[in-house]
Amino acid sequence: MARAVTSNRKALNTAIAWIIALLIFFPILWTILTSFKTEAQAINDPPLFLFFDWTLENYSVVQERSDYMRFLWNSVIIAGGSTLLGIIVAVPAAWSMAFVPSRRTKDILLWMLSTKMLPAVGVLYPISLLFVQLNLLDTRIGLVIVIMLINLPIIVWMLYTYFKEIPIDILEAARMDGASLREEILYVLTPMAVPGIASTVLLNIILAWNEAFWTLNLTAAKAGPLTAFIASYSSPEGLFFAKLSAASTMAIAPILILGWFSQKQLVRGLTFGAVK
C-alpha cells in the first residue's frame, strides 16, 4: 500500500521546500536587486527591499569602465574550451576504466579524486613558474589547459559511472559487426551515453565558469574572464556595492540562464542509472 500523505502534510512539505529554495536563492536575488540601486541606497540602513528608485545607471557605468563583452568572450572560451578538451581526454580514459579495467583501476580512480582534496594554493607556485617558463601567463590557452586539468578527475569519474551502466554486450556486438575502436566509441558508446555526457558537459561548464582562483592568479588584462571582471570592482578606490552587484549580475546571468534551460537534462544526467 502506498504511504498515505495527507493534504496538510503536503502543504507543509511544499512550504518548507519553498523556504529552503528562497534561502538558497536569496543572495543572488539581493545581488540583482542591489544592482538597480544607487550606491547610497545600496548601503542604506535599514536595507531597502523593493521600494527604491530603480536605476540602470550602474550597468552603464560598468559597461563604460570595462569592456564586458571581452570578459564574457574570455569566459566562454575558457569554460567551453576546457570542457571540450576535458571530454576529448576523458572519454577514452573512462572507456578503458569501465570496459577493460585492470587490477589497479579502482585505485587510480581514487587517486585521481584525491588530487581534488589538495588546496589549489598548494601548487600555485609551481604552476605559476611553469606558466612563466612557457609564456602562458595571461593567455586563454594556458587557462583552458589548467582548468581542464583541474576538472578532469570529475569528468572522468562522471563518465566512468555512466559508461558502467552500458551493457558491454552491445560494445562487443559492435566489435563483431566490424567496428574499429574509434567507430565503436563514436557510433555506439557515445550516442548511448549522451544523457551522461550532456550533464557532465553542463556541470563542467558551470564549474569552469565560476572558477576564480586560477583565473585571478594567472591572468591580468588580456585573458581575464568574468571572475576577473567582478573582482576588479572590489578595487583600491573602495567598495562600490551597487556597481559590484551590477558586474556580478552580468557575470552570472549567462550561466544562470544556461542552467535554467538545462536543469531537466542536468537532473536526469545526475540521477542516470539510479533507477532502472
Place this chain on the structure above:
Amino acid sequence: MGRIVLDQVKKSFGEVTVIPPLDLEINDGEFVVFVGPSGCGKSTLLRLIAGLEDVTGGTIRIDGEEATQIPPAKRGLAMVFQSYALYPHMSVRKNIAFPLRMAKMDQAEQDRRVNQAADVLNLSDYLDRRPGQLSGGQRQRVAIGRAIVREPAAFLFDEPLSNLDAALRVGMRLEISELHKRLKTTMIYVTHDQVEAMTMADKIVVLQAGVIEQVGSPLELYQRPQNTFVAGFIGSPKMNLITGPEASKHNAATIGIRPEHIEISQSEGTWKGTVGVSEHLGSDTFFHIQCNASPEPLTVRATGELALQYGAEVFLSPRSEHLHRFDEKGLRIE
C-alpha cells in the same frame, strides 16, 4: 566458407584454467552445438572463436588462415548474443545495416540487403521502430538479421533463446534450423539445453569443466555415450544409471538404461518395484519406480494409456541390447 580449427587452445583467467588445451574441428556448413552445464566453459570457448577473449595458448584457424591474433572485427564471423545486444539508439533498419555501414558498403547495396533480410525474418513492418518497441522474439530476429546481412564465414550463437518464453523458443528453434538449411553457412550454437542441442545440431560437442567429453551427431551421443557424464546429460528424461551389485552382474562399475528401454509388467520381470510418482504427458507416461536394483528410483517410459496406482507392485525388465556399461572411471565398455 567457414571451416574452423582449434589446435591446443587454452584459456586461463589469472591462476584459474577455464579451458585446458583442447582440439576441435568444425567443418564448413556444419551446425555445431556446444552443450554442457553452466560454467562448463562453452560460452568462453565461443568467445575465443569470436575473438572477444584472447587465448592463453594454442591457435585458431578460420578457413586455413591463422586467426588467433586477428581482432573480432576482422574475423568475418557474426554473433548473436543472449541479451540481443541491439543498438538501442538506432532504428531496426540501422541496426541491421550497421555491419554493412562498417564495411563501407554503398547505400543501394545496403538497402537491398537489409530489405532482403527483413523479408526473410518477417521484420519488414518494423524497420523504422526502435528495439525498445519490439517484443523479445522480434528483437532476437533483428539480432539474427544483423548477423545474416553481412554473409559471414560462420554464425556464432550464444544462448540466443534463453530469454524467450517456452512457446516462442520452439518457434525460433525451427526458424534458426530453417535458416541453416537455406544458407548452408557454418553455425556454432551454445546452449545449456540438451533438447535444443539434440533437435538442431549436426554435431554436438559436450563440454564439462572446459573439457570436451564427446563429439558426435545427436544420435551417436544418444545411442553410444562415451562416459557416464554424457549418458546422464543427453536425453530427457535422463538415462537411469545404476551402480553396485546389479552393475557387477554385467561386469561393469555402472550400467545405464534409458527410460524407454525398460519393459514394465504387472506379472513378471527382472526387477521388482513399487510405483511412485507418475507423469502423464498424454503421448507417454513416465513412471518413477523404486526397485531392488538401485537405491535411486528408476524412470520408466510407457505408453500414454497405461495408468498405474501409486504404490502398485510392478516388474521391470531392461532390454539387454540397450544396456550401456561403464567402468570405474565412468568410461564406456564396448
